[in-house]
Every structure is written in structure tokens, then in C-alpha cells.
Amino acid sequence: MFIGHWSAAFIAGAASRRAPKLGTLFVAAQLVDWAFFAFAIVGIEKLRIVPGATAMNPLDLYHMPYTHSLAGNALWALAFALALFVWRRDAATALIGGAVVLSHWLLDLLVHRPDLTLAGGERKLGFGLWDHPQIAIPLELALTVGAFAIYLRRTRGPAGPPIVLLALLLAMQAVNWFGPQPQSAGAGFHLLALVAFGAATWAAWWVGETRWHKREMGLAVPTWRR
DSSP states (O other), X not given: OOGGGHHHHHHHHHHOTTSOOHHHHHHHHTHHXXXXXXXXHHTSSEEEEOTXXXXXXXXXXXXXXXXXXXHHHHHHHHHHHHHHHHHHOOHHHHHHHHXXXXXXXXXXXXXXXXXXXXXXXXXXXXXXXXXXXXXXXXXXXXXXXXXXXXHHHHEESOSHHXXXXXXXXXXXXXXXXXXXXXXXXXXXXXXXXXXXXXXXHHHHHHHHHHOEEGGGTTSOOOSSXX
């Protein structure tokens, strides 16, 4: 799962005016992947390129207990929620942000081959939809575009920034699916992933700065927002 992870950010942003802003939610949705690629650069977690590992990509994600175990993901979610609570002093905001972080493991479970764990043990989980592109591709597009449409319906603001964001997400996903496959998993590959996350997050931050939840309309719109 790539851009489909950000569907959770869109849904959270649409669900409540007390949700963090969209840029923060984009960080939450991919927080464990930010951590994974940073850890991979220094060798704490590991992946390798194995042609044919799945039908859709050659990634063999063989050691990622700190980010992609359910227990690890839950700890990242808790830490993110605590940070939000300290920052915003709003329990609902913190819980929403933490839930978006936790959604990452559940969405990965759908598409990964068995390489996810509950707590870093030997038992590996994954439903393996990456081996079934005819299911995985429509699913990821439906999640992303559907959640994006819900977010637009529940918020108000200029159309330009969200159109740019959606176009960027679809372009990145197209490259991920149909572009050249990576030949090695060195630092350059990890940094490229972090740059992609950063670009999407910047665009989401821009959208979040220009849109307001419908429940805020009719009230005095605050000069600062989450």
C-alpha cells in the first residue's frame, strides 16, 4: 500500500473538525514508513530487492519488527497521540491522530505478502494482494479517490490545492506501479522514498491551510488552526 495509506488521513480530516490538519494527518498515515526508511538507511531495519518477490514489486521486507509489527505500530501510534495531546491539549485530536497511525498496519495487512508480525516474532502475516494486481490496483485507487471525495464534501476551500494534491498522489502511484523497478535497495532508494513522502505531505499541508471543516463554517474561523 502506498497512496492508499493517505485515505485514512482524508477520512479523519473529514470526520471531525477536531482532527489535526491534513498535513499532520499525512505524517500520521505514513509515520511508520518514514521510520522504516530512516531505520533502513542505518541498518536497524532491512529490505532487499528480489525480482518476482510479488507480482507488483520486488521488495523483500524481511526485517522490520520496530515499525511494521502490530505492537511496534501501536507504540508509534501511542507516541504520536501523546505528542499531539501535549501540543494541542485536546484528547479527541490526539486519539484521531493515533488512530490514523495505527491504520497503517491494517492497510498493509491487505497487500503485503506474509512479512508483517504481531510483535516481531517468527509468525508472519499478510493477505498478499500485491500478487493480485487486478484487485490491489482498483482497491488502492478506490480507497484514495473515495476518501479524497469525502474530504472535499466535508470541507470548504478553493479547488486548486486539492486538485494539485490528488494529481501528485496519482502521479507518484503511477510511477510506483508502472515505472522502472528498483535494482538495489541502497541509501538512494530509501532517500527517494522519504522525498516522495515529504512532497505529498507538503501538498497536504498546503491543502490543510486553505480548507475548513463544514462544522467550523458559520462560526468565527480561528486565525490559527491545528
